[in-house]
Structure formats: C-alpha cells, structure tokens
Amino acid sequence: xxxxxxxxxxxxxxxxxxxxxxxxxxxxxxxxxxxxxxxxxxxxxxxxxxxxxxxxxxxxxxxxxxxxxxxxxxxxxxxxxxxxxxxxxxxxxxxxxxxxxxxxxxxxxxxxxxxxxxxxxxxxxxxxxxxxxxxxxxxxxxxxxxxxxxxxxxxxxxxxxxxxxxxx
Amino acid sequence: xxxxxxxxxxxxxxxxxxxxxxxxxxxxxxxxxxxxxxxxxxxxxxxxxxxxxxxxxxxxxxxxxxxxxxxxxxxxxxxxxxxxxxxxxxxxxxxxxxxxxxxxxxxxxxxxxxxxxxxxxxxxxxxxxxxxxxxxxxxxxxxxxxxxxxxxxxxxxxxxxxxxxxxxxxxxxxxxxxxxxxxxxxxxxxxxxxxxxxxxxxxxxxxxxxxxxxxxxxxxxxxxxxxxxxxxxxxxxxxxxxxxxxxxxxxxxxxxxxxxxxxxxxxxxxxxxxxxxxxxxxxxxxxxxxxxxxxxxxxxxxxxxxxxxxxxxxxxxxxxxxxxxxxxxxxxxxxxxxxxxxxxxxxxxxxxxxxxxxxxxxxxxxxxxxxxxxxxxxxxxxxxxxxxxxxxxxxxxxxxxxxxxxxxxxxxxxxxxxxxxxxxxxxxxxxxxxxxxxxxxxxxxxxxxxxxxxxxxxxxxxxxxxxxxxxxxxxxxxxxxxxxxxxxxxxxxxxxxxxxxxxxxxxxxxxxxxxxxxxxxxxxxxxxxxxxxxxxxxxxxxxxxxxxxxxxxxxxxxxxxxxxxxxxxxxxxxxxxxxxxxxxxxxxxxxxxxxxxxxxxxxxxxxxxxxxxxxxxxxxxxxxxxxxxxxxxxxxxxxxxxxxxxxxxxxxxxxxxxxxxxxxxxxxxxxxxxxxxxxxxxxxxxxxxxxxxxxxxxx
Amino acid sequence: xxxxxxxxxxxxxxxxxxxxxxxxxxxxxxxxxxxxxxxxxxxxxxxxxxxxxxxxxxxxxxxxxxxxxxxxxxxxxxxxxxxxxxxxxxxxxxxxxxxxxxxx
Numbered sequence: 003x004x005x006x007x008x009x010x011x012x013x014x015x016x017x018x019x020x021x022x023x024x025x026x027x028x029x030x031x032x033x034x035x036x037x038x039x040x041x042x043x044x045x046x047x048x049x050x051x052x053x054x055x056x057x058x059x060x061x062x063x064x065x066x067x068x069x070x071x072x073x074x075x076x077x078x079x080x081x082x083x084x085x086x087x088x089x090x091x092x093x094x095x096x097x098x099x100x101x102x103x104x105x106x107x108x109x110x111x112x113x114x115x116x117x118x119x120x121x122x123x124x125x126x127x128x129x130x131x132x133x134x135x136x137x138x139x140x141x142x143x144x145x146x147x148x149x150x151x152x153x154x155x156x157x158x159x160x161x162x163x164x165x166x167x168x169x170x
Numbered sequence: 171x172x173x174x175x176x177x178x179x180x181x182x183x184x185x186x187x188x189x190x191x192x193x194x195x196x197x198x199x200x201x202x203x204x205x206x207x208x209x210x211x212x213x214x215x216x217x218x219x220x221x222x223x224x225x226x227x228x229x230x231x232x233x234x235x236x237x238x239x240x241x242x243x244x245x246x247x248x249x250x251x252x253x254x255x256x257x258x259x260x261x262x263x264x265x266x267x268x269x270x271x272x273x274x275x276x277x278x279x280x281x282x283x284x285x286x287x288x289x290x291x292x293x294x295x296x297x298x299x300x301x302x303x304x305x306x307x308x309x310x311x312x313x314x315x316x317x318x319x320x321x322x323x324x325x326x327x328x329x330x331x332x333x334x335x336x337x338x339x340x341x342x343x344x345x346x347x348x349x350x351x352x353x354x355x356x357x358x359x360x361x362x363x364x365x366x367x368x369x370x371x372x373x374x375x376x377x378x379x380x381x382x383x384x385x386x387x388x389x390x391x392x393x394x395x396x397x398x399x400x401x402x403x404x405x406x407x408x409x410x411x412x413x414x415x416x417x418x419x420x421x422x423x424x425x426x427x428x429x430x431x432x433x434x435x436x437x438x439x440x441x442x443x444x445x446x447x448x449x450x451x452x453x454x455x456x457x458x459x460x461x462x463x464x465x466x467x468x469x470x471x472x473x474x475x476x477x478x479x480x481x482x483x484x485x486x487x488x489x490x491x492x493x494x495x496x497x498x499x500x501x502x503x504x505x506x507x508x509x510x511x512x513x514x515x516x517x518x519x520x521x522x523x524x525x526x527x528x529x530x531x532x533x534x535x536x537x538x539x540x541x542x543x544x545x546x547x548x549x550x551x552x553x554x555x556x557x558x559x560x561x562x563x564x565x566x567x568x569x570x571x572x573x574x575x576x577x578x579x580x581x582x583x584x585x586x587x588x589x590x591x592x593x594x595x596x597x598x599x600x601x602x603x604x605x606x607x608x609x610x611x612x613x614x615x616x617x618x619x620x621x622x623x624x625x626x627x628x629x630x631x632x633x634x635x636x637x638x639x640x641x642x643x644x645x646x647x648x649x650x651x652x653x654x655x656x657x658x659x660x661x662x663x664x665x666x667x668x669x670x671x672x673x674x675x676x677x678x679x680x681x682x683x684x685x686x687x688x689x690x691x692x693x694x695x696x697x698x699x700x701x702x703x704x705x706x707x708x709x710x711x712x713x714x715x716x717x718x719x720x721x722x723x724x725x726x727x728x729x730x731x732x733x734x735x736x737x738x739x740x741x742x743x744x745x746x747x748x749x750x751x752x753x754x755x756x757x758x759x760x761x762x763x764x765x766x767x768x769x770x771x772x773x774x775x776x777x778x779x780x781x782x783x784x785x786x787x788x789x790x791x792x793x794x795x796x797x798x799x800x801x802x803x804x805x806x807x808x809x810x811x812x813x814x815x816x817x818x819x820x821x822x823x824x825x826x827x828x829x830x831x832x833x834x835x836x837x838x839x840x841x842x843x844x845x846x847x848x849x850x851x852x853x854x855x856x857x858x859x860x861x862x863x864x865x866x867x868x869x
Numbered sequence: 870x871x872x873x874x875x876x877x878x879x880x881x882x883x884x885x886x887x888x889x890x891x892x893x894x895x896x897x898x899x900x901x902x903x904x905x906x907x908x909x910x911x912x913x914x915x916x917x918x919x920x921x922x923x924x925x926x927x928x929x930x931x932x933x934x935x936x937x938x939x940x941x942x943x944x945x946x947x948x949x950x951x952x953x954x955x956x957x958x959x960x961x962x963x964x965x966x967x968x969x970x971x972x973x
Contacts, residue, residue: 010874014882021886024905025893037905040886044912047879051923056915056935063939068908068946075901075950079957097849097895100856105888107860112880122875123925128932135933147940154944158951847966849895856891 010050017043030080034073041065055129173219174234177258180219180266181309183212184273184301191298195291202281205294209274209301216266223263224665231259233311235373250370257311257374260665261443261506265308268510269433272517273301275637276428279521282634283424283528293333293422300326304433307440313362313398314372316441320358320401323437324351327429331421343417350414354404361397364390378447382672391673395453398445399460406438406490409464413769415487419479423527426479427520431486432513439493439509446502447669450677458498458582462594465491467767469601473608474764477534478523481609485560486516488598492575495595501578502668508571510662511645515559515568518641522553525634526613529627533620536609541618545627548635550614552642557610559645561603561731565654567645572599574657576727580719599727603734611742655724879920886913898964900953904946911942 016039023036041064048057136144187208195201223229235255258266277297284293303326306319325348332344366372368390369380380386386394402408407415418430429435442449442457449457468487475481489512496505527534529546543550559568576595583592618624629635643649651660658664671678740746753760762768886909893906915935922931957963 004873007874010878014878017882018885018889021889021909024909025889025896030899030902033902033905037908040909041912044886044916047882047916048919051879051919053919053923053932053935056919056932059936059939060915063943064908064912067943071946071950072901072904072908075904075953078954079901079963094896096853097892100853100860101888101892101895103860104856104891105884107863108884108887109881112877112884117876117924117926121925123923128929131929132932132936135929136936140933140937143937147937151940151944154948158947161948162951162954849965852891852895856895 006050010047013043013046013050017047030076031073034069034076037072038065038069041069052125053128055132172232173222173229173258174232174256176215176219177256177266177309178234180212180215180270181256181302181305183208183215184298184305188295188298188302191291191295195295201291202277202294205298206274206277206281208298209270209277212301212305213267213270213274216263216270219258220263220267223258224260224661231257233257233375235311252314253312253371253373253376254315255311255373256309258309260667261440262308264506264510264662264666265440266305268436268513269301269304269308272428272432272513273297273304275517275640276424276521279427279524279634279637280422280424282631283524284422287422289333293330296326296329296333297425297428300330300429300434304437307437311374312372313365313374313377313445316444317355317358317362317401320405320437320441321355323405323434324348324355327351327418327434330425330429331418333422333425334420337420339417340420343414343420347414347418350411351404354400354402354411357397357400358402358404361394361400364394364397374444377445378672381448384674387674387677391448391677392450392452395445395449396456399442399449399453399457402438402441402494403460404438405441406435406494407464407487408438408460408491408494409467410769412464412468412487413766413773416480416483416766419477419483423479423520423524426483427517427524430483431520432517435486435490436493436509436513439490439497439505442494442497443502443506443509446497447672449671450673452677454498454500455586455588456498458495458579458588458591461491461493461495461498462579462591463491464488465495465598466594466601467491469598469605470763471766472605473601474760476536478526478536478539478609478613479520479534481536481605482516482519482523485519485602485605488602489516489560492572492595492598495591496575496578499575499579499582499591500668501575501582503663503666504571504574504578504657506666507650507657507660507662508575511559511567511571511650514641514644515556515566518552518556518638518645519560521634521637521641522549522556525549525630525638528630528634530620530623531626533623536612538620538623539613539618540616541614541624542627543614545624546614546629548629548638552635552638553610553614555642555645557606561606561735562599562727563731564728565647567647567650569654570647570650570657570660573724573727574663577716577719577723580723581716584719596726596730600730600734600737603731604738607735607738608742611738615743876920876924876926879916883913883916883920886910886916898966900949900956900963900965900968903965904949904953908942908946911938914938 020036020039020043024033024040027033027036041060045057045060045065048054048060187205190198191201191205198204223232233255234257235253237251238254239250239252241250277294280293280297284290287293300323303319303322307316307323310316310319328344328348331347332341335341335344362372365377365386368386369377371377371380381391404411415430415435419426421430465488468484468491472481472484472488475484489508493505493508493512496502496508525546526539526542526549529542529549530539533539555566559566562569562572576592576599579592579595583589647654650662651657653659741749741752765771890906890909890913893909894903895906897903897906915938918927918931918935918938921927922929953963956968960968962968
C-alpha cells in the first residue's frame with residue numbers, strides 16, 4: 003500500500019458510491035448531484051492515470067456543461083424540486099438479476115484475462131500530442147464532430163421551439 | 171508534352187465533340203462551328219506531329235503501351251497478358267494528317283451543303299464520331315484495338331449512310347454496307363484469333379517478333395494473312411465484297427467524300443500496310459490478284475453508269491484496287507503514296523460532285539446536266555485538276571503515285587511471270603481516263619439538258635469552294651516532290667519504307683532473298699551457295715526490274731491515259747462516234763456492265779436466297795419438331811401438375827394450416843414478452859448477450 | 870491481484886459504473902434519469918479508453934477517442950433534453966413508458 007493506492011481506492015469508492023446514489027436515489031435532484039460527484043471521481047481517476055487533458059475536459063464539459071444542462075432539464079420539467087421518481091417493483095427484479103449477471107461476468111472476465119503488458123507508463127504531456135493527432139490523423143472525424151455539434155445545436159433549438167410557434 | 175500525348179489529344183478531340191453535340195447539341199448555338207473548329211485543331215496537332223516526326227526529329231516508332239489484362243499463370247493454364255496502346259510511325263503520322271485534313275475540309279464543306287438538313291447537329295456529331303474511330307484505327311499499335319475501332323468505323327459509316335433514313339433506299343444501303351462489311355470482318359476476326367492463339371499477343375511488334383521467331387508459319391500463316399486481308403476486302407470494297415460501296419452513295423455527298431472515298435475505305439489499305447511484314451508470298455499474290463481484279467471490274471462498270479456519284483463510287487473501288495494491287499505486288503511505298511494522293515483528289519471529286527448536286531438542287535443524273543462550265547468555274551476547274559490527277563497525267567500527284575504502282579506491277583510481272591496483273595493495271599489506266607473525262611464532258615460541257623435547273627444553277631458559296639481549292643492544290647505534284655517525273659524523290663516514298671518481311675524464308679516471295687530469285691530465274695542454281703554471296707545482288711535484281719520497267723511503264727501509262735481522254739472527247743464532245751450506236755453494237759457487253767456484272771443479282775440469287783431458304787427450313791423445323799417437343803412437354807407437365815395439385819391440396823395445405831395454427835399458439839405465448847417498452851427490450855438484449863457469452867466461451 | 874493498483878482495478882471500477890448505468894437506464898422511468906444512466910455508461914467507456922492508453926495497450930488514440938466520446942455525449946444530451954422538453958410541453962409527462970403515441 004502506498005499513497006497512490008490509497009488515493010485510488012478513495013476515489014474509486016467515491017465514484018462507485020455516488021453512481022449508486024445516481025441510480026437508486028428517489029429524488030431526481032439528489033440523483034443529479036450524485037452524478038456531480040461521480041464525474042469528479044472519474045476526473046480524479048483520469049488524473050491518477052496521468053491523463054491531464056481528459057481530466058480537465060471531463061470537469062469542464064461534464065460538470066460545467068452536461069450536468070448543468072441536466073439540472074436545467076430537471077427544473078424545466080418538474081414543478082417541484084422533490085419529485086418522487088416512480089419505479090415499478092416488478093420491473094426491477096429481472097433488471098437486478100440481469101445487471102448483476104452482467105457485472106459478475108464483466109468482473110470475472112477482467113480478473114481472469116492476462117493482459118499482454120500492464121506496465122504503468124511514465125507521465126508524458128498529453129495535451130500537445132492530442133492536439134497534433136486531432137489536426138493530423140483525426141482531422142476528418144474532428145471536423146465531422148464540429149458539424150455534428152452544429153447540427154445538434156440547431157436541431158435542439160428547433161425541436162424545443164416547434165410547438166411554441168404553433169401555439170403562438 | 172510529347173508527340174504521343176498530342177496524338178492522344180488528336181484522338182479524343184473529335185470524341186469530345188461528338189459527346190458535346192449528341193448531348194448538348196440542341197442547346198449550343200452553331201454547334202456545327204464548334205465541331206468544325208475542333209477538327210481544325212486536331213488537324214493542326216496532326217500536322218505538328220507529322221512535321222516533327224518526319225522532317226525535324228527523324229524519330230523512330232513512338233510507342234505507348236500499357237498492360238490491359240494480366241492473368242497470372244495457374245495450374246494447367248499458362249496465363250496470359252494483353253497489352254494495348256498507341257504507336258506513331260511514319261505511315262501513322264501521314265495518315266493522321268490525311269484523316270484530319272479531309273475530315274476538317276468535309277466539315278467545312280458540310281456547313282454549306284447540309285445547311286438545311288433537319289438532323290444537322292446529329293450529322294456533325296456522327297462526323298466527329300467517325301473521325302475519332304478512324305484516328306483510333308490509325309493510332310492503334312495492336313490488332314485488337316484496331317479491330318474495335320474498325321467496327322466503330324463500320325457503325326459510324328452505317329449511321330451516316332442512313333442519315334436520311336426516311337428514304338428506304340438509304341436505310342437499305344446502310345444495312346447492306348453493314349452486313350457486307352460483317353462478312354469481311356468475320357474473316358478478319360478469325361485471323362486475329364489465329365494470331366493470338368499462336369503468338370499470345372496482339373501487339374503488332376510482338377506479332378512480327380513471334381513470326382520471325384518461327385512460332386507461326388506454314389499454311390496457318392498464309393491463312394492468317396489472307397483472313398486478315400478479308401477485313402480489308404470488306405472495308406475497302408474489294409472484289410467480291412465491293413457491292414456495298416456504290417449503294418453507300420445514298421448518304422450525304424460530303425459523307426461519301428470523307429468516308430467512302432478518302433478515309434474509311436482506305437482503312438483496308440492501311441490494314442494491309444500495317445500487317446505487311448507478316449504476309450507471305452501466297453497471301454501477297456492473292457492480294458495482288460484481288461486488287462487487279464477489283465481495279466478492272468470497277469473501272470468497266472464506271473464507264474456505263476449515269477449517276478454522277480455512282481461513277482465516282484466505282485472509280486473509288488477501282489483506285490482502291492490499285493492500292494491493294496500496289497501492296498500485293500510489293501510496291502509498298504507506292505501503294506501507300508497512292509492512298510494519300512487518292513484521298514486528296516477523290517475527296518475533291520466527291521466534294522465537287524456535291525457542289526454540282528447542290529447547284530442542281532439534288533439532281534444526280536449526269537444526263538440531266540451539261541454546260542455547267544460557265545456557271546460554276548471554280549468547281550469546273552478544280553474538277554478538271556482532280557480528273558487529270560486520277561487519270562495520271564504529269565504534274566499531278568496522281569501521276570506520281572499511280573506511275574510507281576504500275577512500275578511495281580510491271581516489275582512484279584516480269585519477275586514472277588504473272589503478266590495478267592500489269593496488263594489489267596495498264597488497261598485500267600485507259601478506262602479511268604475515259605470515264606473521268608466522259609463525266610466531265612457530259613456534266614460541264616455541251617448544252618444544258620434540263621433548262622429549268624440550269625437556270626437556277628450557280629457557283630456554290632465559299633465554304634464549299636475553299637475545300638475544293640485546297641484539295642485541288644494538294645493534287646498537284648509540288649506538295650510531294652520537286653521533280654514531277656520522279657516519284658522516287660517524293661518525301662512520302664522516302665519516308666515510308668517497305669518493312670522487312672518476317673515470314674520464314676521458304677514462304678517469302680524472295681525479292682530481297684536472292685536465292686529464291688535465282689531459283690526462279692535459273693532453276694538449276696543451288697540455293698544454299700548463292701545465299702551467302704548475293705546480299706547486294708538481290709537489291710540489284712529488284713532495282714533492275716523497276717528500272718527497266720520505269721520508262722517503258724511511264725510511257726505506256728501516259729499513252730493509254732491520253733488515248734482514254736481522246737476517246738472520251740471523240741465520243742462525247744465532238745460526237746464523231748455516236749455513243750448510242752456504240753452501245754447498240756456491243757449491247758450484251760454494255761448491258762452486262764450497266765448491271766454491274768450482275769453481282770447484286772448473283773448475291774441475291776445465291777447468298778440472300780440461300781439464307782431465306784435456310785431460314786424457311788429452320789422455321790419448318792421450329793414449327794414441327796421443336797413445337798412438337800414443346801407441346802408434348804406441355805401435355806406431360808399438365809398431367810404432372812394435376813397430380814401435384816391434389817398432393818398440394820391435401821398434404822401441403824394440411825401441413826401449412828397446422829403450422830399456421832402452431833405459430834399462432836406460439837405467438838400468443840410470445841406476445842406476453844412484447845410490452846412495447848424499450849427498457850424491457852434492453853433487459854432481454856443484455857440477457858441475450860450474457861447467454862451468448864457463456865455459450866461461446868472457450869473454457 | 871498484486872498489491873499495487875493496476876489496470877484491472879480501473880477496469881473493475883469501469884465495469885461497475887457500466888452495470889450501474891445499465892441498471893439506471895433499464896429501471897428509471899424519468900427520461901432525464903435515463904439520460905444520467907447513459908452518461909454513466911459513456912463515462913465507464915471513457916475510463917476504459919484512458920486506462921488502456923496509460924497501461925500501454927493502446928497509443929494516444931485512446932485519449933483522442935475519449936475526447937470524441939465527450940463531444941458526442943454533449944451533443945446527445947442537448948438533443949435529448951430538447952426532446953424531453955418538447956414531450957413535456959405536449960404530453961405533460963417525462964416518463965418514458967407513458968410516451969407511446971406512436972403505438973396507437
């Protein structure tokens with residue numbers, strides 16, 4: 003046990019527990035706040051994996067963008083903050099069973115697989131190489147992604163507005 | 171940009187014009203001018219290629235070959251490769267200029283002649299397509315591509331002959347030309363297959379190399395040569411497949427000038443020149459005889475015809491016969507030279523006749539013309555120059571080329587003893603001069619016979635006379651040599667060198683192989699001993715024969731030509747001898763000639779009637795035997811199907827109904843799972859994934 | 870498992886997140902909750918990519934792909950929330966199993 007391990011387990015626990023909170027919370031707002039912690043935990047795991055650029059992107063985009071979007075969605079669609087989230091009991095039994103089987107299978111596979119090389123590579127700067135890759139090898143997906151974002155932006159505006167115009 | 175790239179540009183320019191006109195012809199104003207301009211650009215390129223190639227750079231053969239098909243060797247199969255490409259040697263360079271020159275002048279001429287035609291753009295599109303195909307023949311460096319372009323030329327000829335397809339005679343003529351050509355092309359194709367199966371290549375260079383190495387020899391080589399020549403017989407309208415060309419005159423006159431006088435029919439001659447090295451002595455003898463026969467036959471028919479274009483058509487056949495004869499007797503350069511000069515003066519003759527026909531409002535019968543000399547001076551004088559040229563009068567190009575062919579024929583006759591060939595050749599000189607001047611006198615001299623049309627006749631516009639003037643100047647000696655009496659000094663004769671024959675020595679004619687000549691001259695001489703010592707002697711024999719025949723031949727041909735002209739003047743101009751009486755006195759012969767030796771009737775009675783009878787037999791066979799079998803089969807089938815129907819009704823339907831009920835039962839059970847909720851489906855999908863994982867897991 | 874934290878540990882965290890995300894997607898009725906589940910799944914995939922990159926089983930491409938996944942998640946969240954808002958305006962609900970207009 004060294005500090006690295008301790009920090010890893012601490013953040014892994016935070017991530018998993020808050021994810022459980024997301025999934026099992028009855029209050030939708032609590033779920034959203036749990037998701038915040040999950041995202042932070044994952045960002046910390048990224049830092050442990052020395053992926054600095056991804057970690058910062060995670061915080062900026064997920065926490066600053068997507069999560070805010072989700073909370074706006076919650077506030078716009080719910081009249082009260084503490085909306086009871088309905089869950090059908092009967093539905094949950096097969097879901098619990100299947101999910102448990104899935105998790106068991108995945109973990110079983112992961113622990114028995116012999117990975118070809120599991121050496122932890124030393125830290126290198128990643129922002130610059132990622133930028134270079136995006137502008138060279140991945141320039142087409144990169145441009146496509148920008149077009150996708152534009153389409154999503156326009157599409158979201160149109161979908162959200164259409165009915166209002168009809169009413170007006 | 172090398173000459174080869176330029177040549178490819180020349181090839182594809184007319185095709186681009188064709189594409190443009192066929193798709194956008196209606197949208198472009200003056201699309202005819204576009205096409206004409208394209209042809210003039212191609213002409214400029216071709217001239218540049220020829221001058222660079224022949225006079226400035228003195229290059230060898232330029233070749234651009236690419237691998238088209240490459241099938242690697244397999245077990246039990248050697249595999250093969252197919253190379254295609256283009257090549258430019260001296261005759262290609264000259265032919266490029268001939269084709270583009272005549273084609274562009276015809277385009278220019280058509281601006282006037284075809285002005286009011288209803289399918290004007292389409293006419294120009296087809297002209298462009300024809301030019302493309304013809305240039306393709308000229309540029310191909312392999313026999314396969316040449317065959318493809320050969321057929322493309324055939325189809326464009328068909329389209330242009332049938333340009334006025336409302337006229338039944340025109341559409342029939344198109345079909346006739348196409349079908350008669352097919353007969354020759356079948357032979358051509360068999361020849362190609364013989365060559366390809368024995369030598370595994372279609373490149374000319376490869377073919378000659380293979381034959382020189384002895385991979386194809388003996389009777390098969392002779393057969394291949396004659397079969398390939400069959401293609402030339404069809405395309406160049408040689409006896410016995412000459413019957414289509416006169417009918418092809420149903421097409422517009424500029425087309426006749428371009429396709430059926432100057433270029434396409436010359437393709438056959440070009441083909442023979444191309445494959446010349448692989449023709450052995452027997453094949454060459456066949457070629458020489460066919461050429462002589464054709465020249466004579468067509469000239470005799472031309473004397474009796476009254477349609478101005480028909481006369482010129484038979485004259486074309488006759489001159490093509492001369493070229494083939496020249497190649498056959500070994501006067502290779504002379505034959506090709508005649509092709510070039512003939513292209514100029516015969517295109518001129520056709521365009522001149524077009525000018526006359528245009529002025530006479532599409533009247534083609536000479537008997538209704540006359541006295542046009544004063545009305546159409548340019549047409550008249552150019553026509554005279556062309557006629558002098560075709561008759562072989564000195565100072566014209568025709569004299570140069572024809573004289574050298576006849577010299578070659580005479581030398582051949584002396585060397586081989588086939589005297590009938592030079593005799594026919596010289597006979598045709600007289601006939602040619604006679605019928606050409608008969609044409610001129612009847613058309614342009616004397617009194618007008620149809621006064622109404624004569625009144626309206628006037629000289630054609632400049633777009634039509636300029637091509638005539640250009641072609642007339644090209645029919646003079648000055649473009650070919652500075653000495654009007656010495657064909658040998660012309661640049662074409664110098665640059666077009668007879669290629670070295672590659673056939674085995676035993677099969678070659680032996681003009682350049684002294685051993686065979688000595689054997690022929692003195693049968694006792696031993697062939698092996700004389701071979702070594704007589705490398706120079708052989709040339710001497712051939713040169714001697716040519717030299718001996720030269721002045722004699724020239725004098726003879728001149729005398730005959732002047733006699734022919736004289737006879738024409740006596741009969742038709744001064745009317746010393748009444749033409750009608752002459753006709754009566756040799757009536758059987760005259761009728762025989764007027765009916766074109768009854769070739770059409772002969773083919774009608776044999777080939778066509780035979781085909782009809784065969785198809786009747788086939789129809790009977792079809793109606794009685796095949797139909798009987800079919801009907802029997804139908805009866806059996808009906809019985810079988812009744813049986814099968816019963817089976818279907820009881821057994822199959824029962825099964826089907828059972829399975830339907832069973833499925834319904836299952837469905838009712840399975841419907842419980844179908845909730846219509848995506849989330850349920852996800853659960854099932856995941857379950858499926860897990861099951862699949864464990865089912866296929868490698869423990 | 871050795872004492873030091875290795876690749877497997879990261880992957881196990883990722884697997885747990887994935888399973889929890891699936892569970893959320895499958896059981897939740899509120900569309901926004903479903904979206905949260907999807908975000909969990911995407912994050913677990915990202916964690917896999919980054920972990921593989923760091924442990925030398927993938928070159929930097931893994932991180933680039935993670936960037937694209939984040940971009941896609943953003944676009945998807947925007948569109949999905951627009952749809953949810955629209956559904957909410959029209960049907961006054963955000964429960965996925967009550968939205969069945971196409972079924973009838």
